[in-house]
Amino acid sequence: xxxxxxxxxxxxxxxxxxxxxxxxxxxxxxxxxxxxxxxxxxxxxxxxxxxxxxxxxxxxxxxxxxxxxxxxxxxxxxxxxxxxxxxxxxxxxxxxxxxxxxxxxxxxxxxxxxxxxxxxxxxxxxxxxxxxxxxxxxxxxxxxxxxxxxxxxxxxxxxxxxxxxxxxxxxxxxxxxxxxxxxxxxxxxxxxxxxxxxxxxxxxxxxxxxxxxxxxxxxxxxxxxxxxxxxxxxxxxxxxxxxxxxxxxxxxxxxxxxxxxxxxxxxxxxxxxxxxxxxxxxxxxxxxxxxxxxxxxxxxxxxxxxxxxxxxxxxxxxxxxxxxxxxxxxxxxxxxxxxxxxxxxxxxxxxxxxxxxxxxxxxxxxxxxxxxxxxxxxxxxxxxxxxxxxxxxxxxxxxxxxxxxx
Amino acid sequence: xxxxxxxxxxxxxxxxxxxxxxxxxxxxxxxxxxxxxxxxxxxxxxxxxxxxxxxxxxxxxxxxxxxxxxxxxxxxxxxxxxxxxxxxxxxxxxxxxxxxxxxxxxxxxxxxxxxxxxxxxxxxxxxxxxxxxxxxxxxxxxxxxxxxxxxxxxxxxxxxxxxxxxxxxxxxxxxxxxxxxxxxxxxxxxxxxxxxxxxxxxxxxxxxxxxxxxxxxxxxxxxx
Numbered sequence: 001x002x003x004x005x006x007x008x009x010x011x012x013x014x015x016x017x018x019x020x021x022x023x024x025x026x027x028x029x030x031x032x033x034x035x036x037x038x039x040x041x042x043x044x045x046x047x048x049x050x051x052x053x054x055x056x057x058x059x060x061x062x063x064x065x066x067x068x069x070x071x072x073x074x075x076x077x078x079x080x081x082x083x084x085x086x087x088x089x090x091x092x093x094x095x096x097x098x099x100x101x102x103x104x105x106x107x108x109x110x111x112x113x114x115x116x117x118x119x120x121x122x123x124x125x126x127x128x129x130x131x132x133x134x135x136x137x138x139x140x141x142x143x144x145x146x147x148x149x150x151x152x153x154x155x156x157x158x159x160x161x162x163x164x165x166x167x168x169x170x171x172x173x174x175x176x177x178x179x180x181x182x183x184x185x186x187x188x189x190x191x192x193x194x195x196x197x198x199x200x201x202x203x204x205x206x207x208x209x210x211x212x213x214x215x216x217x218x219x220x221x222x223x224x225x226x227x228x229x230x231x232x233x234x235x236x237x238x239x240x241x242x243x244x245x246x247x248x249x250x251x252x253x254x255x256x257x258x259x260x261x262x263x264x265x266x267x268x269x270x271x272x273x274x275x276x277x278x279x280x281x282x283x284x285x286x287x288x289x290x291x292x293x294x295x296x297x298x299x300x301x302x303x304x305x306x307x308x309x310x311x312x313x314x315x316x317x318x319x320x321x322x323x324x325x326x327x328x329x330x331x332x333x334x335x336x337x338x339x340x341x342x343x344x345x346x347x348x349x350x351x352x353x354x355x356x357x358x359x360x361x362x363x364x365x366x367x368x369x370x371x372x373x374x375x376x377x378x379x380x381x382x383x384x385x386x387x388x389x390x391x392x393x394x395x396x397x398x399x400x401x402x403x404x405x406x
Numbered sequence: 407x408x409x410x411x412x413x414x415x416x417x418x419x420x421x422x423x424x425x426x427x428x429x430x431x432x433x434x435x436x437x438x439x440x441x442x443x444x445x446x447x448x449x450x451x452x453x454x455x456x457x458x459x460x461x462x463x464x465x466x467x468x469x470x471x472x473x474x475x476x477x478x479x480x481x482x483x484x485x486x487x488x489x490x491x492x493x494x495x496x497x498x499x500x501x502x503x504x505x506x507x508x509x510x511x512x513x514x515x516x517x518x519x520x521x522x523x524x525x526x527x528x529x530x531x532x533x534x535x536x537x538x539x540x541x542x543x544x545x546x547x548x549x550x551x552x553x554x555x556x557x558x559x560x561x562x563x564x565x566x567x568x569x570x571x572x573x574x575x576x577x578x579x580x581x582x583x584x585x586x587x588x589x590x591x592x593x594x595x596x597x598x599x600x601x602x603x604x605x606x607x608x609x610x611x612x613x614x615x616x617x618x619x620x621x622x623x624x625x626x627x628x629x630x
Contacts, residue, residue, distance in 0.1 A: 013503060319487065322481045
């Protein structure tokens with residue numbers, strides 16, 4: 001018996017009971033499909049997160065007030081202390097930021113949304129590599145003379161001007177203060193807080209004095225301080241220096257806890273990476289369990305099939321089939337079921353990933369070639385593992401007993 | 407040539423042991439047409455299983471074509487059955503999903519025959535039982551008599567020396583049964599094939615040249 005004949009025989013008996021074959025395959029189809037789709041989504045999320053982190057820059061340290069200490073704050077005095085090249089020589093840029101959520105409305109229509117508004121220095125755009133799709137960023141002079149100008153993210157532009165009007169040159173109201181739009185940022189995609197697309201950027205002085213003036217009047221409070229380091233420097237040493245400077249500036253005595261937090265993007269990146277890795281593994285495991293259940297389904301049906309076809313096995317043995325031939329016949333059947341189901345599952349998984357990508361533009365599922373190979377390979381292995389026992393049982397049947405079976 | 411020497415076959419049924427064959431010796435020469443007859447429970451089925459190499463005796467020797475096959479391993483017995491013995495069963499035992507041709511091809515495939523040889527020999531076998539125009543039909547599309555002819559073609563296709571038929575007319579009406587028996591006689595006369603027919607029915611046994619009667623696991627009479 002050559003392999004083609006064996007496969008043909010397997011297909012003959014599988015097509016003889018199409019509904020049963022389909023139901024048997026369903027478990028593996030769902031298993032393979034979900035492994036492929038879930039791993040694609042996991043990879044999409046990971047790529048999204050790491051892409052955004054790397055666009056922020058890995059040599060960036062962020063200092064924020066300690067969130068669980070009321071009254072803890074960072075001020076322009078801290079910025080000045082950190083900007084001293086004698087105190088912190090590792091820093092190539094020290095930028096304060098003031099941010100909050102405000103209602104942003106178009107002056108010429110009724111569209112509005114509550115979104116993230118931040119006051120920045122012009123250098124912020126360089127540091128974050130934010131490009132303008134239209135117009136320009138504000139200048140150091142705008143910060144100095146407190147011009148009411150704004151750079152808006154692409155999502156904000158579409159929300160306020162959904163009918164395709166040019167946002168550039170329009171007047172928008174940020175918390176009832178009028179600003180002229182001088183720049184629209186290039187869309188970067190992604191989601192979550194601090195996302196460029198959903199942000200409105202204004203000169204930091206205007207933000208401090210007009211938008212968030214009530215927060216800590218006269219204190220020149222800032223929300224965060226970004227410190228960009230020379231790539232060559234040791235992060236830990238720089239973080240220690242920053243702590244020392246700020247503790248002095250805040251008159252903290254030894255033993256008193258920090259009223260600020262210092263963290264770098266590399267830490268966030270690695271944490272998020274671990275999270276998304278765990279997520280991917282978790283999703284993969286769910287699919288794997290579905291595959292396993294599918295395999296048990298195959299074994300179940302194959303055992304039924306062997307019992308039903310006891311007489312056929314007896315006839316085959318009587319006319320000269322050896323044990324190995326019978327073993328291969330049933331193993332091929334199990335493999336055909338699981339392999340075929342694997343292929344259908346791959347198609348469904350890829351299709352589902354594509355559909356999810358269309359429905360949810362923020363999630364860009366990336367179909368992983370390795371996931372395809374692994375999922376298909378697994379379905380084949382499952383066919384062998386769960387087909388082997390029924391096939392072995394079939395091959396061990398005594399011809400006399402098998403022929404007598406009613 | 408078939409030679410059974412002091413064959414005993416003991417079964418365990420629960421706590422009881424049953425001597426299905428009790429020290430049986432029998433010799434069948436090449437080209438004989440023999441009936442083995444006996445009521446149910448007589449041991450004739452066990453005898454057929456031993457002669458057909460489907461079952462191994464508990465003790466004694468079985469010489470088939472000058473070779474002791476009573477101590478062979480299962481896979482070796484499969485080869486002996488494939489090359490030397492053609493089986494015809496009461497219920498035909500064809501594969502219902504496959505065409506007549508593919509049913510007949512199967513023993514040759516198990517014997518490693520392939521290509522044009524496989525096709526030609528299978529069609530020839532079907533031709534010899536008068537079914538040349540039914541090669542593509544599946545068993546359900548054939549009458550009982552035709553199905554039994556396909557089964558006979560399948561038994562003949564490897565050109566065995568022995569044709570072993572177990573109640574071959576049991577599922578057929580008497581007229582069709584007669585036809586099948588005539589076919590056996592024709593094969594026996596034209597090809598010199600050894601035919602062993604196992605039955606409980608004396609009217610069928612009469613068609614043969616020698617009647618071996620079994621009772622309680624022993625040969626009761628052997629009449630030529």
